[in-house]
Amino acid sequence: MRSNLVKERKSKDLTRSELADKLGIAEITVRKIEEGNRNPSPQMAKKFALFYKKELDYLFPDIFLIKFDTKRNKNSSY
Structure with a gap:
């Protein structure tokens, strides 16, 4: 679950349906x-x-943060 997405939607008091309408999806x-x-x-x-x-x-964060990258070699020098 991407909790920050859910948190942001709820902070705007939107349902998933309302958000979908606003984003056109x-x-x-x-x-x-x-x-x-x-x-x-x-x-x-x-x-x-x-x-x-x-x-x-x-x-x-699961897509854009390196620390969540499970495919990267842990012995790498990055």
Whole structure:
């Protein structure tokens, strides 16, 4: 679950359906993105970021923060 996305939506007192209408997407898309069952396209992620006026790494830390990268070699010197 992408808790920051849910928190931001609830702080604006929006349902998933209302948010979907505002972003011009399907409600099921909002649900799947919030639950982490679907990753947004770069354009879709930008829509969320612009709507909430928040950084991408805050809204989608599992995608945009290196520390959540489970595929990177742990012995790497990065």
